[in-house]
Amino acid sequence: MMGEPEVIVELKGITKRFPGIVANDSIDLKLRKGEIHALLGENGAGKSTLMSILFGLYQPDEGEIHIRGRKAVIDGPGRAISLGIGMVHQHFKLVQPFTVAENIMLGAEPVKGVSLDYRTAHDKVRQISDQYGLKVDPKAKIEDITVGMQQRVEILKTLYRGADILIFDEPTAVLTVQEIRELMQILRNLTAEGKSIILITHKLAEIMEVSDTVTVIRRGKVVDTLRTAETNEEELAEKMVGRSVSFVPVKKERAPGEVVLSVEGLTVGTGREKKQLDNINLTIREGEIVGLAGVDGNGQHELIEVLTGIRKATSGRIMLNGQDVTNRQTRDLMDAGIAHIPEDRHKHGLVLDFTVSENIVLGSYRDDAFGRGILLDSKAVERYAEKLVGEYDVRTPSVQNKARSLSGGNQQKAIIARELERGPRLLIAMQPTRGLDVGAISFVHERLLQAKAEGKAILLISFELDELFNLSDKLVVIFDGQIMGEANPAETDGEKLGLMMAGKTMHAEGRG
Amino acid sequence: MDKWRNIFNPSSVFVPLGAIVLGLLSGAVIMLLGGYNPVDAYQALFRKVFGSPYDIGETIRTITPLLFTGLAVGFTYRAGLFNIGADGQYIMGMTGAAIVGIKLQLPWFIHAPLAVLVGAIFGGLWAALVGYLKASRGVNEVISSIMLNWIALYLSNYLLRALLLEPGQQRSYFIHESASVSIGWLSRALENARMDWGIFIGLIGAIVFYFLLWRTKQGYELRAVGLNPDAARYAGINIKSSIVKSMFIGGVFAGLGGVFEVLGVFHYQVLSAASSGYGFDGIAVALLGGNHPVGIVFASILFGTLTYGSAGMNFSADVPTEIVRIVIGAVIFFVASHGIIQGIVKPFMASRRKLDKKGAA
Numbered sequence: 124m125m126g127e128p129e130v131i132v133e134l135k136g137i138t139k140r141f142p143g144i145v146a147n148d149s150i151d152l153k154l155r156k157g158e159i160h161a162l163l164g165e166n167g168a169g170k171s172t173l174m175s176i177l178f179g180l181y182q183p184d185e186g187e188i189h190i191r192g193r194k195a196v197i198d199g200p201g202r203a204i205s206l207g208i209g210m211v212h213q214h215f216k217l218v219q220p221f222t223v224a225e226n227i228m229l230g231a232e233p234v235k236g237v238s239l240d241y242r243t244a245h246d247k248v249r250q251i252s253d254q255y256g257l258k259v260d261p262k263a264k265i266e267d268i269t270v271g272m273q274q275r276v277e278i279l280k281t282l283y284r285g286a287d288i289l290i291f292d293e294p295t296a297v298l299t300v301q302e303i304r305e306l307m308q309i310l311r312n313l314t315a316e317g318k319s320i321i322l323i324t325h326k327l328a329e330i331m332e333v334s335d336t337v338t339v340i341r342r343g344k345v346v347d348t349l350r351t352a353e354t355n356e357e358e359l360a361e362k363m364v365g366r367s368v369s370f371v372p373v374k375k376e377r378a379p380g381e382v383v384l385s386v387e388g389l390t391v392g393t394g395r396e397k398k399q400l401d402n403i404n405l406t407i408r409e410g411e412i413v414g415l416a417g418v419d420g421n422g423q424h425e426l427i428e429v430l431t432g433i434r435k436a437t438s439g440r441i442m443l444n445g446q447d448v449t450n451r452q453t454r455d456l457m458d459a460g461i462a463h464i465p466e467d468r469h470k471h472g473l474v475l476d477f478t479v480s481e482n483i484v485l486g487s488y489r490d491d492a493f494g495r496g497i498l499l500d501s502k503a504v505e506r507y508a509e510k511l512v513g514e515y516d517v518r519t520p521s522v523q524n525k526a527r528s529l530s531g532g533n534q535q536k537a538i539i540a541r542e543l544e545r546g547p548r549l550l551i552a553m554q555p556t557r558g559l560d561v562g563a564i565s566f567v568h569e570r571l572l573q574a575k576a577e578g579k580a581i582l583l584i585s586f587e588l589d590e591l592f593n594l595s596d597k598l599v600v601i602f603d604g605q606i607m608g609e610a611n612p613a614e615t616d617g618e619k620l621g622l623m624m625a626g627k628t629m630h631a632e633g634r635g
Numbered sequence: 636m637d638k639w640r641n642i643f644n645p646s647s648v649f650v651p652l653g654a655i656v657l658g659l660l661s662g663a664v665i666m667l668l669g670g671y672n673p674v675d676a677y678q679a680l681f682r683k684v685f686g687s688p689y690d691i692g693e694t695i696r697t698i699t700p701l702l703f704t705g706l707a708v709g710f711t712y713r714a715g716l717f718n719i720g721a722d723g724q725y726i727m728g729m730t731g732a733a734i735v736g737i738k739l740q741l742p743w744f745i746h747a748p749l750a751v752l753v754g755a756i757f758g759g760l761w762a763a764l765v766g767y768l769k770a771s772r773g774v775n776e777v778i779s780s781i782m783l784n785w786i787a788l789y790l791s792n793y794l795l796r797a798l799l800l801e802p803g804q805q806r807s808y809f810i811h812e813s814a815s816v817s818i819g820w821l822s823r824a825l826e827n828a829r830m831d832w833g834i835f836i837g838l839i840g841a842i843v844f845y846f847l848l849w850r851t852k853q854g855y856e857l858r859a860v861g862l863n864p865d866a867a868r869y870a871g872i873n874i875k876s877s878i879v880k881s882m883f884i885g886g887v888f889a890g891l892g893g894v895f896e897v898l899g900v901f902h903y904q905v906l907s908a909a910s911s912g913y914g915f916d917g918i919a920v921a922l923l924g925g926n927h928p929v930g931i932v933f934a935s936i937l938f939g940t941l942t943y944g945s946a947g948m949n950f951s952a953d954v955p956t957e958i959v960r961i962v963i964g965a966v967i968f969f970v971a972s973h974g975i976i977q978g979i980v981k982p983f984m985a986s987r988r989k990l991d992k993k994g995a996a
Contacts, residue, residue: 454871465869474863485870488855497851
């Protein structure tokens with residue numbers, strides 16, 4: 124066996140203070156050539172700050188950065204790029220109407236005479252793409268390609284600029300299961316070609332699968348640096364949150380009660396164009412969690428929008444507590460007992476520039492408890508918000524702070540508090556743990572199970588199979604706007620479910 | 636939209652204050668370049684404003700329409716709409732008030748309030764039309780309201796000619812005394828400055844602005860729609876009706892501005908070849924005032940003072956009145972590009988900035 128590969132990046136005693144908080148407290152980190160080094164920590168642990176320092180966005184208050192053995196002062200992203208450091212951000216920075224090649228060459232355009240040399244750009248993009256197995260079409264427009272592809276364009280962009288140290292900031296947060304698998308392969312291809320990678324994440328499974336080394340950060344300090352092969356998920360989770368965490372929530376069996384939601388023959392779209400939802404039948408009972416499995420973009424959004432009154436059904440019926448509520452207004456459906464935890468909490472779940480208290484009454488502000496008639500009693504709103512913030516452990520300096528200033532996990536807690544406390548009969552939760560860290564995920568899961576125990580009917584839509592298996596009483600698979608079949612989570616496995624999610628009906632074998 | 640929001644919501648009090656100082660300094664520099672003495676000029680400006688009771692009264696008269704159009708722009712902005720059509724709404728308000736004031740004969744306690752009300756509703760409906768077009772057809776409110784400004788101007792001229800014109804004059808008949816909202820005793824107290832109820836209704840308007848948006852459920856809805864229409868829709872708020880309602884209320888503010896100009900100041904309406912410009916000044920007032928009623932009140936006082944005082948600057952320091960337009964322009968420029976001011980006052984705001992960074996990290 125050869126000796127350890129050379130150290131390509133070394134951070135020595137990096138400290139960064141913000142008023143009232145030490146974001147990084149004398150952090151040491153060594154990245155070796157050709158390795159994938161995972162940086163693990165909860166939201167707010169200081170991972171992003173550290174990487175922003177490495178990428179030149181912040182200056183450290185103390186400490187040194189050594190690149191390839193030489194001390195470097197990185198005073199801006201331009202300097203970082205010239206040192207061969209590239210960053211793939213969580214939120215992509217791409218020009219939507221431009222092609223892939225145009226985005227990649229932006230800022231470093233090859234020129235022939237006075238005109239841009241597209242041919243060279245295309246060739247170079249294709250060549251890099253082939254080298255690392257990225258399979259990107261240089262001529263495709265960004266707005267036409269999937270999120271996974273856009274991410275690859277970001278990767279290509281860094282490679283095009285000659286990066287050999289790549290930082291990935293939560294790269295899988297926006298990807299589907301398949302895309303994650305492909306990304307993992309791309310990461311391996313990159314290291315095989317001699318690139319070194321820092322992977323910021325809080326997803327343990329990914330770390331176990333792909334990384335060589337893992338550094339755990341908690342509250343701005345390095346807790347430990349371990350070789351991935353010599354550790355396991357439980358140990359990492361414990362180091363990350365500082366206490367032991369149970370992964371599998373305890374699912375209590377409960378005899379389901381009355382039917383709460385019954386969807387019959389629900390269809391969106393007419394025969395001429397492709398139907399977005401095609402003859403959906405679905406029943407959810409009191410005290411039952413029905414998990415809707417499927418790859419993103421197979422009708423989940425449309426189904427939720429119809430159930431919440433955002434979109435109109437073309438045909439079919441939606442019955443809530445035995446009442447026909449098809450195509451009612453959102454407000455009527457909310458009054459009838461539907462609550463909704465939307466997938467995109469920034470876009471749909473919160474008014475980010477409203478205070479926490481204003482957000483907590485979004486949906487219930489018309490209640491007489493918050494002011495008589497046309498008046499809004501902000502004192503009453505704040506009292507109510509304070510109560511919920513306490514009960515649901517939403518960490519915020521006060522309820523008058525803007526929702527924007529909260530961390531993702533606390534924003535989600537605020538939404539869950541709001542929706543559950545409205546006393547719904549049916550709760551629709553889409554991707555309720557997206558982008559959350561382990562601690563927040565287990566909180567959300569506990570609350571969903573508690574709501575179930577209280578007899579609420581819950582429709583859980585998720586792209587994480589583990590989540591569906593752990594929480595659901597019944598699994599339903601959606602593909603291309605159609606229900607492919609049902610399964611009992613105790614009797615099925617990921618493979619079978621995956622086949623249905625790919626469009627194979629459950630009864631296909633039986634019927635030949 | 637986000638871009639507008641960034642420009643339109645300067646986060647602190649420093650920005651508008653800094654902008655005013657820098658604006659006045661810019662004006663001074665330009666005066667120096669032109670060979671004028673800026674100290675004399677600004678002294679003349681303030682002497683003109685505070686020189687006599689008459690001037691104080693007339694300054695207040697200048698402030699009034701700016702206050703109304705500022706409220707009109709600010710209110711709709713809070714609901715997520717950029718109301719560039721306050722000018723047209725202002726003209727419709729004038730026209731509505733003039734028609735009632737001239738054509739009807741009623742006892743004063745009905746006539747004046749009715750004329751005010753009709754003018755306000757004219758302005759409101761004119762704006763609601765913009766809201767309706769946006770809500771039902773998705774027409775961008777900036778485009779439709781700017782077009783409706785011209786339509787309002789010529790429609791108003793047409794109505795004047797058809798119904799109200801005094802023969803041989805370029806203006807309407809005078810309104811009946813019973814429709815006047817001038818305050819005789821106050822005018823007499825201020826050396827016959829043209830005083831009317833407008834400024835008081837304007838200040839009440841600012842209170843209503845605040846009360847509606849922050850103390851009622853309807854206002855909560857409007858603000859939610861303004862900040863995040865998607866989330867508002869998911870919370871069961873009817874976006875389309877919110878758009879129409881907020882435009883209507885904004886239009887009522889602008890319309891009232893026109894109403895008091897006719898019923899309180901001139902007592903007639905003139906045929907106009909071009910718009911008054913009050914609607915566009917209203918955008919500047921709302922911008923400087925941070926779309927908050929208190930800010931709008933102060934901003935309208937500032938702009939009204941500068942505008943009225945510029946005459947004195949011209950008269951006693953021989954500085955052209957256009958200099959004041961440059962000062963106002965510079966103030967707006969510095970508010971809009973508040974990064975410049977934050978750069979200058981950085982040492983004072985260092986702690987704030989660090990906090991912001993922490994939030995971003």
